[in-house]
Amino acid sequence: MMLQEPVRIRDFVITKNNWIYAVVSYDNEPHICGFLRYIPDKNGDRVSRDGARFRKVGFEEARQLMHKSVNYRDGLCAIPSEDIAQLERPRQCVERCDDADVSSIVDFFESNGISRRHMGVTGSRLVGLATDSSDIDFVLYGRPSFERGRDALRDAVESGLLPEIDTGTWRRIFRKRTPELTFAEFVLHEKRKWNRGSIRATYFDLLFVRDFDEIAIEPRGTDDGFATVRATVTNATYAFDSPAIYEIEHETVNKVLSYTHTYAGQADEGEVIEARGICNEAGHTRLIVGTSRAARGEWIKSCTLLSHSGTQPG
Numbered sequence: 001m002m003l004q005e006p007v008r009i010r011d012f013v014i015t016k017n018n019w020i021y022a023v024v025s026y027d028n029e030p031h032i033c034g035f036l037r038y039i040p041d042k043n044g045d046r047v048s049r050d051g052a053r054f055r056k057v058g059f060e061e062a063r064q065l066m067h068k069s070v071n072y073r074d075g076l077c078a079i080p081s082e083d084i085a086q087l088e089r090p091r092q093c094v095e096r097c098d099d100a101d102v103s104s105i106v107d108f109f110e111s112n113g114i115s116r117r118h119m120g121v122t123g124s125r126l127v128g129l130a131t132d133s134s135d136i137d138f139v140l141y142g143r144p145s146f147e148r149g150r151d152a153l154r155d156a157v158e159s160g161l162l163p164e165i166d167t168g169t170w171r172r173i174f175r176k177r178t179p180e181l182t183f184a185e186f187v188l189h190e191k192r193k194w195n196r197g198s199i200r201a202t203y204f205d206l207l208f209v210r211d212f213d214e215i216a217i218e219p220r221g222t223d224d225g226f227a228t229v230r231a232t233v234t235n236a237t238y239a240f241d242s243p244a245i246y247e248i249e250h251e252t253v254n255k256v257l258s259y260t261h262t263y264a265g266q267a268d269e270g271e272v273i274e275a276r277g278i279c280n281e282a283g284h285t286r287l288i289v290g291t292s293r294a295a296r297g298e299w300i301k302s303c304t305l306l307s308h309s310g311t312q313p314g
Contacts, residue, residue, distance in 0.1 A: 007032055007087070009242050010122040010139050010209050013079055014086040020054070020127055021079060024242070026210065027217045031078035036062040038129055046129040054129055059293035088127055090120025090139045090209075099125065101202040105138055108162075108199060112152035118145040122207065136204035142211035146240065149206055150194040163198055177262045180276075180299040188309055189302065193265040195240065205261075208240040218243065218257065221282025228276040229253050229287055230303065236269045243290070246273065246300070253285045256300060260290030263300040271304035 007013075011023040013034050021034030036057055038046060044055035057065065066077045094116055097103050102121055110116060123137035124130040140146040156162040170187050173196075179186055190196070195206040210216075235247035243257040244264040256275045258264060267273045277289035277298045289298045 006212065006215070008209055008215070010090050010120065010137075010207060012037075012088040012122070012127050013084055014088065014127070015079065015083045016085045018052070018054075018085075020129075021077060022122075026215050031080055032084070034077045034079050036066055036077065038127065039065070046124070046131065049128040056124075056129075090122040090126055091117070091141075093121035093126045094119045101136060101200055102138075104199045104202075105136065105197075105204060108156070109140070109149055109152060112148065114140065114145050114148055114152075118142055118211075120209070136202060137207055138204045139207045139209050141209050142214065143208075143237070146206075146208045153197045153206065154194045157194075157197070165196060165198060165203075169198075169203060178294050179262045180295065180297065181301065185301065185306065188305060189266055192305075193240075195265060207261075208242075208264075210238075210241065218245070218286075219282040221280040221286065223288070224279040224281055224285075226276065226297070227253075227279050227287060228274065229256070230272065230274045232272050233267050233269050236267060239267065240265045243288075246275075248273070253279070253287050255284075255286045256289060257286050258289040258300060260293065260295045262295065263289055266300045267302040267305070271302045273300055274303055275300045 007023055007028045008026055009023055013021045013023060013032055015021070018040045019036055020038040022037050023032060024035050025033035027033060038054045038056055040052065041055040042053055044053040046054040046056065048054060093102065094106055097106065102125065106116060106119060109119060118141045120139035120141065121136060122139055124134045125136060140149045153162070157164055171183070174183055174186050197204055197206065229250055231248040231250035231253070233246050234249050238245040243259045244266070246256040246267060247254065248256055256273070275287055275289055277287045278291050280286045280288045289295060289300055291298065
């Protein structure tokens with residue numbers, strides 16, 4: 001399959017056997033790096049636009065299926081171009097604009113000066129497998145658009161134009177994420193991120209994707225055991241990326257990377273963080289948080305935020 005432009009995170013790939021993968025890396029040469037999300041199942045609860053049934057697969061099942069596959073054995077999953085039947089990009093979902101809830105979000109951000117060409121919708125709605133209870137995974141491309149989007153959400157909520165996220169919704173998100181944080185710690189970190197919102201009673205996440213001129217590749221490295229670090233963040237420019245990147249001042253570790261959305265935007269520059277993950281050597285030492293989807297035994301906390309709030313770390 002000939003590609004017109006580079007593949008990025010939040011894109012989706014459908015292979016010739018109808019397995020549907022989320023693209024999880026900016027490094028997609030010579031193979032696309034994906035993670036399996038949906039597979040055909042005649043009893044599945046997801047129905048495609050053409051009436052085919054699918055089901056969503058969990059993290060561990062996806063890993064097992066990928067490792068059993070003859071074609072996909074390279075880490076997460078290296079998908080060769082000859083196996084690709086279809087590539088779905090989030091911007092296509094905005095171009096179609098056949099969803100009233102999505103249209104409302106598009107109109108909101110457009111009214112706040114963000115061009116439609118910097119917007120997209122990913123996840124189940126992009127591949128036509130959403131259910132009535134599916135949230136909206138809304139994408140903004142490039143840091144200027146993403147930061148403007150966060151500001152717009154904050155201003156709209158503070159002015160009463162959009163509702164605050166209620167406690168029930170925060171508890172639902174907390175149960176879904178199952179972080180290694182107390183509920184109080186989780187909400188304290190989340191409320192200041194302004195990357196979640198609600199329009200027309202529909203909840204949505206606001207996700208960041210680098211514009212093409214912002215893309216830089218994080219090298220793969222070698223894992224070297226778990227560690228806990230406490231350090232000051234010196235650069236949080238790409239804290240909302242995937243992976244989220246926190247450059248830190250530490251005697252042995254240069255960066256903390258988070259591969260789980262739970263810890264995206266978790267700390268600002270100048271704040272002291274505590275992070276636990278696995279050390280990874282790639283010319284320098286990084287701490288990787290999110291080595292599994294639930295990130296059991298792994299976390300990032302802003303000690304500065306907790307201290308200022310009077311909240312004791314759990």
